[in-house]
Amino acid sequence: MSEYKLELVDISKSYGKKVIFENINLKIKKGEFFVILGPSGTGKSTLLKAITGTVPPDSGKIILDGNDITDTPINRRDIAMMFQSYALYPNMSAYDNIAFPLRMHHIDKKEIDRRVRSTAKMLKINDIIDFNVTKISGGQKQRVALARAIVRHPAIFLLDEPLSNLDARIRYTTREELKNIQRMLKQTFIHVTHDQSEARVLADRVAVLNEGKLEQVGTFDEIYNYPVNTWVGDFVGTFPMNFLQEARNKTRQIGFRPEWTRITKKGGINAKVLSVENISNTAFLFCSVPGSAKPVVITSRRQYSVGDKINFRISRFNVYEKGRLVRKTGTAAKKARHPLHKTR
């Protein structure tokens, strides 16, 4: 047995000339909550469908529990998937929807009943279990779809934007629940989303996908603190990472997060406040800085108003050469500050 639950080896998919994703290599550990994060339309969903086999990849291998399943028929793969649309069978009750995969696997009737009811109870949908799925609310549909995935005890769970069709309020509580369920089941989940707050809260590890290419794989903190290139730095984070040209070397940039700055009375960098956004106790100041076309975002505990002139220092930063990370500085990498530190 392999130590990985799922391995994707060099898988690629294109429709005619349009490349959906290319040479994806991923190793997902057992019991891991793995989040694939990327902007809309970058092949995330297609990647999941490739794992299920509903959209077979053009090349590459898919290895589940050490077995090559690339050519296994869809219905023989031990995979549960939850679609963004939930894809509930509209001609059936919630109960029959949840029981469907078990019936397909020829499980004993009493056992089906026991498992459907206990799963429904766990997800608190036991009172709507006999309703037709067209008659229940969006949140309940989402739970029925989740129950249908859980009830099978599959080798791996694939979730395609499972929270995106929910109202904001339900989304936060469901997100917590999803994480708890995964902890309780101790199963491997792959969760696709464009919402980085989901990645931050849920993921043990995150893969950032952009235009069919894997940009970076790691914990959310790693990706947040040390984005491997300027695109990832820009995409991840409530506010994009700030990038400033280095004075001596035109191909180099320094990248820093808003909270890696400190406002000083004098010295440092001169800036002018363009706008202010308050999030809980912190003010995020959008500042114009000489030599930078884009506004730089910095944090402040004190309030400033638009037009104020301030000075700030950067306490921690990464160095990018031609858009790629070449040196980390800051708390985690302080010791390795002087020699040019290679990260990949």
Add this chain to the structure above:
Amino acid sequence: MAKKKLRGYLIYIAVIILSIIFLYPLFILFMLAFVPAQYTIYSAYPSLYPKGLTLQYFEEALKINLVGPLIKSLEVAFMVGAMALAIGIPAAYGLSKLKPNLAAGISTLFFLTNMMPSITIAIPMAVEFLKFGLYDTSISLALAQELVVLPLSIFILLGAFQALPKDLEAQARVDGAGLFRTIYMILTPLAKAGVVATFLIAWMMSWDEFTFAIFLSPIHPTLPIIIYENITRGNILATSAFAIVVTIPVIILAVVLAKYLRGEYLAGGLNG
């Protein structure tokens, strides 16, 4: 407000006019069947409303041998309907996997047999069925009628399958259903409106099909053949009454199946 009301009335007027166009021939049939002949076909200026009523032609009509042809017609119609689904569903499913333009092209090709006069196909077919010993059987007639019915059936079913969300099929496959169970347990029930419409149309096309019936099954004929035979014998009035009797099963079937012919439930279950 007044405008809205006016539009409502106009719609009703349009519906009434259309209904009259469709129902007028049926009305004439009823006139012939239940009004004494001197007010209808024997009068120089037939009246448009019943001037008198009679059950005489109806009694005559019931003397025509009904049972044998009725059973034959029912047998053939149900066979044609069943075959239209048994062959049409897999065909339409397969076509729905192709690009819509290509699928439309291929399903149009199926209509080639319909473009030729049935009579040119019926004669060689009669010869072949004679060789196989299937001449004058229900199954041979059903097979022949299927030629005309199937292209239309595939056409309707294709539309129904193409309208189904792709995610549902993928979900069923991932949940462990094989291809056949996916088609028969998930897709076909969801395409119910199309399936019922197909069955109904196939059934009705067979019910009043004439050309194949007269060539392939003249000894034990179907109901349309009986109507034809009686009209050629000059028995128009009794035949009109008989035709009404023949229409009743179609009306019953249409009424029973009408509630499935709505498509609104299709959108449910998807989207939050």
